[in-house]
Amino acid sequence: MSDENELPPKMRLSAQKAPPKPKPRPQDPIEQEFWNRCQDGHLYFQCCGDCGTFRHLPRYMCAKCGSPEFSWERSSGKGTLFSWTVTHQALHPAFAADIPFVAAVVELEEGVRMATRLIECDRDSLKLDLPLELKFEPIGDDFRLPVFRPRKE
Template structure:
C-alpha cells in the first residue's frame, strides 16, 4: 500500500485590517462598497488614509457608495508574484473609476477582459475570503 500526500494550495495574501482600513472591511463584510470621506471638506478618496489628502483633516468616515463604476484599464498577469495566485494564471487586474470619483484596483469576474471594452459600466460583487474579509470584485453591469 502506498501513501499519498495531499499538497495544499498556498493561501492568497489577505488584506490587513488596521485602524484606517477597518471601516472599509466592516462595510464590505456586509456587502457594501465604501470610500473614505473627509468630514471637514467632503473629499472622497480611496484607499483610506489617516488624514484627508486634500485638507489634512483627521476626521474621516467610511461612506457606502453605489458600487457602480467604469472600466478604465486592465492588465493580464502571467506570473504569480505570490504562490497562492499560481492556479489562477493568467488572471486579470482592473482599474475601476467609481461613480463617486475615486478609482479602485480589483479583479474582473463574469466576463473575459477582451470582451469588455474600456469605458464599459461595471458593478461590484463580493467574494467571501474569510469570516472577516469579503473581497470586492467587479463584473459587467447588467441591464
C-alpha cells in the same frame, strides 16, 4: 519529465493542495476599518466632513482640503474600467488556479479609484470606461474581498 507519475510523489500536482488566498494585513487602524466595513457585503469610502470629497485609500486627512473630519459612506458599487492588465503569472501559489486573471483599476461613481480584480468577464471585451459592478469574493470562511464584474444593464 513530462509524465506526472515520473515525479516524486510530493511534487505531483495531484498531491499539492493550494494554500488559502492571503487576506489583507493592514498595519493601520483606519485601513483595518475599511476592510472591516467590507465584511457586510458593501463597499464604504471615507467622505470629507468639510469639502465632501471621497477618498481611497483611507487616510487621516483629506488630500483636497486637509481636514481631519470624515465619515464612512456607502458606495453605489458602480464604476467604470480605468486601467487593466491581464496577469499570466501567479505571484502567490494560492492564485495559480485563477491565471490568467484581470488586475484592474476601477473608477467608482464616487470619484475614487480602486485596485481590484475583474471576474466573470471576457478579456476580449475589455475597454476603457466599461461599466462595472461590485461583487464580493469569499476568501476562507470569514472574509470578503471586493472584486468587480461587467455590469448587467
